[in-house]
Amino acid sequence: MPLARDIIAAMAILKVIRLGHPALRTKSKEVDRKELSTKFFQKFLDDLAKTCVKNSGAGIAAPQVGKNKRVIVVHVDPKNPRYPNKKPFPLTIVVNPKVLKKSKITKEDWEGDLSVGIRALVPRSKTCIVTGLDRLGKPVTYRLDYGFHARVFQHEIDHLNGIFFIDRVKRKETLSELKEWKRYWKNKKMLRSRLK
Incomplete structure (x- = not known):
């Protein structure tokens, strides 16, 4: 039986593609149960999860690594400096x-993306219910009553439909490169004065 550290070491970090790559604007295909059960696809799920964690993301979708399959990973870690003071959400893989x-x-709240160094205010539903399959093909349901978790799930599912968060931005003046966002928008007092 392999040790956990051996399994983690065997996982690969996948290359995150950047905005402009056609895979980010392509609607992803459903994963059938036969494909889901293969060793190859199970390894892909492990690699996608590791890629999310190693890139300090709150989530990632398969199209972000160039694979147009309906798979997302969500992982909200309160130790992640990008998301301080957020309630934790365990590392979760959802298929279809x-x-x-x-x-x-x-x-409306700030969103960014591993595929682009931009942030902007994006309106999203405060709560949602998401259904899908776990990695073993068993049906799962997530009742997301905490706004940030609901936001992450909606953001990642958008990727599966070829929708990027910048498509949902209403206040275009908030679109900012990360460095400029930290300088001009991160502080709530600054935000209020700029959006008056």
């Missing part, structure tokens, strides 16, 4: 995820 229901009430 769908937003079953979402609240009409929306909230």
